[in-house]
Amino acid sequence: MKIIEQYIYAIGQKLPIRGREEVKEELRSLILDEIEAKFGSDPTEDQVKKAIEDFGSPSDVARKYSGDALVVARGYTDIYFMIFWMILVSMVFAFTTVFILDLFTKGLGETTLLKEIGRTLGRIWNGSLSGIGMMTIVFIIISRFFRENRVDLEGDWTSEDLKDISLDEGESRTESIVGIVGLLILLSVVIFFPELISYSESSLEKAGIYLGSTLVMEHFAIYGVFLSLVWIGGIVYHVLMLTSLLKKSLIKMYGLVLDLAGILLVLVMVLDNRLFLLNPEANLPRLMGFRAVFLLVLVISSIEMAATGVKALMKRAEKK
């Protein structure tokens, strides 16, 4: 009967391609069994319709056959949404900052202002879409190859899984070691190999990418001193964390001051026009170059610091 085939077709459209034909074949046999058992071997069309309706809507039947097929596995949902919001907030923050900087440096007219607002919204939309899209693809791949039971600690865990959890919420040993190595590399570049910075800019030009602005190395050398001080402070912080020579609360306070100093320093660098030389041959916006890198560092550090602050406040509120 045509209506049975239509019903099976409608279910089939909602089933995964793999195994679809077999499920359809089985459904056909099951539905015909039901109809025969209920209404005999020669049912009327109304009886067939009734049997089909009793069987359930195509979506409902397909859902039960497909199981709980999730694009992003449940174990990853929290982290997915956390990164989702981080991307969105970063994009809004970054492009709004660029807009504000342009507002003060370019002196936009009324028409240009509206155009720039539109462009900023477009950039936020495009940037978020690309970031979230890329992230979703990564999560789909992870969900596909690392099933939920491999993610969920509740399912299959041993007490060994707990040993890396730090109760005082300080950084782990690994984070501190990575932090020290990273800061040493940065220090070496700024103190011993500052030419690497200019080299990275010129190598981009060789590839046909002309940045909007380039770093004025003579001026950067002054900031290099302050940056080195902050980074040396950072190394001391990580060493203190590793050795626990001071009270954790004191080290945390020291870390907070250091973070704040770093943020202020980068903010001054971003706003200092003498630090950047506009590139006459630029084929990228004027912001693109080390200024954008510093801006990104500024955004990430500020978000991180704000998140730490909110977390501390919430913890205090919970205690009350």
Add this chain to the structure above:
Amino acid sequence: MTETEKIMDNLIQELKRGTLVLTVLLNTEESCYGYSLVQLLRDKGVEIEQNTLYPLLRRLEKQNLLESSWDTSENRPRKYYKISAAGREVKEYLKKEWLKNSRVIESMLSPKEKI
């Protein structure tokens, strides 16, 4: 339906769902096809919707707890299911768990409530 009735209905459904796999494994020693199993279970007092049972049979087959074969000798092909060796092992394990839980719950009931 009141809110309490809805909650009770959900809890009963959940309770039934928990026993479904064992019910199916206990009733597939003989080969049976989907509709015949629905009927068999209904005759034994287990009310189960077809579109709950059929996907379950398929899932158990994927987990190698049931074996299946198509019978094409009649006018309409039918897929038959039968418990597998792995299915029997799981069935025994579930049966023991069921009896243990049943005894625990029974011990919590007052003498009047016991069956």
